[in-house]
Amino acid sequence: MSASIPVSDPPPVVRRRRRGDADELIPTRTDRRELMLRIAIVVVAAAPALAATLSVIGIHWVPGGDQAIEVLRISDVGGPHTPLVGPWSRWGWAHPGPALFWLVAPTQHLFGNDGVLLACGLLSTASAAGIAAVAIRRGGTVLGAITALGVVGFLGGMGLSTAVDPWNPYVALLPFLLFVLLVWSVVCDDLVMAPVAAVVGSFCVQAHVGFLPLVGGLSALAFVAVAVRHLRAHRAAPEGGTRSDTGSGGLLAAVRRHRLLSTFLATVVAGGLMWLAPLWDQLFGSGNLSALLSYARSxxxxxxxxxxxxxxxxxxxxxxxxxxxxxxxxxxxxxxxxxxxxxxxxxxxxxxxxxxxxxxxxxxxxxxxxxxxxxxxxxxxxxxxxxxxxxxxxxxxxxxxxxxxxxxxxxxxxxxLDLADARALAVGALGVAVVVGGFVVVRDVPVDAPVPTLSRALSELVGPTAAALDRDHRYVVHTVDERNWGGAGPGLQLALEQLGYHVFVGPTDLTDIQYGARRVLEPAVGDGVITIVGLDSMGNGWVPPDGARELARYDPLSAAERREFDESQASMHERMSAALGSEAPEGVLSMDSLHHAMLARASGVSQAEIDRMKELQAPGSGFAVFLSPPA
Known part of the structure; x- marks a missing residue:
């Protein structure tokens, strides 16, 4: 509903009946239908995310890439190396806070890697339900149903696999939508939503700093709106006197002041608790907030x-x-x-x-x-x-x-159009939401784990690799994985660490931020170097280091298909170098990349050759794992 119901109005969803010596307010049949409609709206909004969440139970996920790095940091929560900052950034700082890690840690500790997907799916489910609930609170069942339709459409657009993905650019999307609607409520004087908004907004910013301008700006808007409304109400109140001689106006003013103060304190406490860890790191740890501020300035x-x-x-x-x-x-x-x-x-x-x-x-x-x-x-x-x-x-x-x-x-x-209370519109929008949500669920469920081809490859490589290692030795993991942006190395490191092996990563400008300092080791002081290399890179000229022995190999292609791929890649490189000179791409070619495909066509590569390369790359990368002496 577009206008608030006055406080003095009788509740519109109850009637009075006599029982014994007391009057009792009981729900009417209309009221029960209204309640059931509201519940249905919330359920429909959350159902696709919940279906995705349930489908990952027992999936046995082996994460790679950024997700593997996140799981490494999540596994640290509760111990002496509990992270106080968020996921790493390529710019040399971490995202502001560890809220994502801390939120996911309980289910990760209980259920392993699958627990990470479960927690993220439950977060998406709760966010979708909260979005619908706040919409109902603001505009009744019509707005609630329209919003539910939008939410299931949003989930369909981004794909339900994203609803369970812990990658920080994705994980805060639905919480941020919830935050925006909470801000709307606060600006409309629904002050009880302010502490909730502080918690949800803080989570979004800590997960990804890109949300900071939006969360900060909208929070400031809410604060100013509430302050202006309070000042106007204060100026309009009778001047002077006490509660007894100002009557109900003075009493209402006192109640409003108490409500405002209580809300302010609750919001400050809720937001302050969310930022204790980043502030502690700033004062006694890495000073990550200063690094963020310095980068923003320069x-x-x-x-x-x-x-x-x-x-x-x-x-x-x-x-x-x-x-x-x-x-x-x-x-x-x-x-x-x-x-x-x-x-x-x-x-x-x-x-x-x-x-x-x-x-x-x-x-x-x-x-x-x-x-x-x-x-x-x-x-x-x-x-x-x-x-x-x-x-x-x-x-x-x-x-x-x-x-x-x-x-x-x-x-x-x-x-x-005065349709804000049109029950038929609410029911119609909800019906469309059911159809859209059902289509999305049928299309996407069971959902794939993040980067499923990489997960499948790692699951095949971990066992043979672990069997060849000594549990008392320390190994540094090195990665040559151009096609997956180096994602195979963190995945192998995580899997071996979870099996109890002492595995580290070599030092770079980013490794302390990515993995935590305790996982960084100079290769020369370790007992060996584990190199996981993409077979695409091997076919492009990579050779193992001296003294290396192969521990494991996985290839989704047959031997004939691998030869065909290597020959096609070499031929394309030759033609692209001749046509483009220094502008030709180096390293592994990926025809999934629109850029590589465009350059290939410009170099005279036929569409049939490009399509065949895509077919060969569709099952994902193959890998080999080598163990070599300390570098």
Whole structure:
């Protein structure tokens, strides 16, 4: 509903009956139907994420890449090396806090790697349910059903496997949407939501610093809105006198002051507890917050700038939007831009919607429109300040901003048409949500674990590798894995550590932040070096170090297919070098990359050859594991 129910109104969902000497308020049949509809909305919104969560039970996941590094840090929680900062960043600092690690740790300790997927899936499920519940709280069953439809569509657009993925660019998406709706509630004077917003917003920022401008800006907006409302109420109250001579006005003012103070204290306590670990690290540990601040002040490379930021804004606000499944990556793997018309048009629509809503006295609706405009502005600012290349995974929060903008416009139209209480609309939207959610579940469930081809390869390699190692020795894991961005090494290291072997990684500028200092060792002082190398790289000229012996090998291709792949890759390299010179790509070619495929076509490689290379690469990478003497 677009307007709040006055406090003095009788509850609209009960009737009075006489029982003995006392009156009793009991639910009516209409009230029970309303309650069941509300429950159904929450269940439908959460059902796809819950289905994905249940499907990963017993999946026996062997993580690789960034997920493996995260699991290594999650396994440290509760011990002497409990992380106080978040996941690593390629810029030489960690994301602000360990909330993700700490949240997932209990199920990881209980159920191993599968427990990480389980915890992330439950987080997505709870977030989806919370989003629907807050929408119902703000706008009744009509807004709740519309929001539930949007949530299941959002889950379908990003894929249900993302709902269980612990990768930090993904894991905070649904919590951030919940945070935005909580801010809306707070601005609408639903102050009990403020402590919850502080916790959820803190989680998002700690998981990925990209959320900081949005969470910080929207939090400031909520604080200012509450402060202004309180000051206006205070000025409108009778001056002077006591509670007894100001009557009900003085009593209500006192109640409001108490509620405001209680909310403020609860919010400060909740937010403060969330930030104790990062503050402790800042004072007595690595000083990560200072590193973040220093980088923000003096970035090491050029920022994206306003032109690209506005282009990305338009690319995200267009229809169909990327969160609906539309492509958002260029041939080079960067975030697509679009003409400014989409973005500027969306902002103007929201501004007009807010003005019309205010004139029609739908103040809560206008507030949501305003929040969407502010969120867009903050997202543009955050995008403009990005350094280096801007890839889709770095701007995932734009999905939520785009979602909120569309939700605000739809809710404005519904409210202006006086359909905010139309039960038939709520039931209809819920029915569509059931159909969409059912389609998404049938399409995606059971979900794949993150990077399933890499997980499958690691599961085949771990056993033979472990059998050849000495439990009393210390080994440094080295990775040659171009196609998976080095993801095989962390996965092998995690699996061997979980089996009780003493495995480390060689020192670089980032390894302390990635793995924790206790897992870093100079190869020369260890007892051996374990090298996991992609067979694609071996076919491209890599040779084992002196004295190395092979411990394990996994190849999803047959011997004939591997020879065909190596010959095709060599032939493509030769033609691309001749045609492109220094612009030709080096190393392993991946025809899954639009950029590599484009360069191959420009060099005279036929589409049939490109398609065949894709077929050979579809099962994932093959690997060999070697053990060599200390370097």
């Amino acid at each position: 970035p090491e490379s050029d920022t994206a700038g306003w032109s690209k930021a506005f282009g990305i804004m338009s690319g995200q606000l267009r229809l169909p939007a990327p969160w609906m499944g539309a492509n958002e990556a260029s041939a080079a793997g960067l975030t697509l831009t679009a003409g400014w018309a989409w973005g500027v048009g969306a902002v103007l629509l929201l501004v007009v919607a807010a003005v019309v809503a205010v004139r029609r006295r739908h103040v809560d609706v206008a507030i949501l429109d305003g929040i969407a405009v502010v969120a867009i502005g903050l997202a543009v600012l955050s995008t403009a300040r990005m350094t280096g290349f801007v890839a889709p995974y770095m701007t995932q929060w734009w999905w939520i901003v785009s979602f909120v903008a569309l939700l605000a416009l739809v809710w404005t139209v519904v409210s202006l």
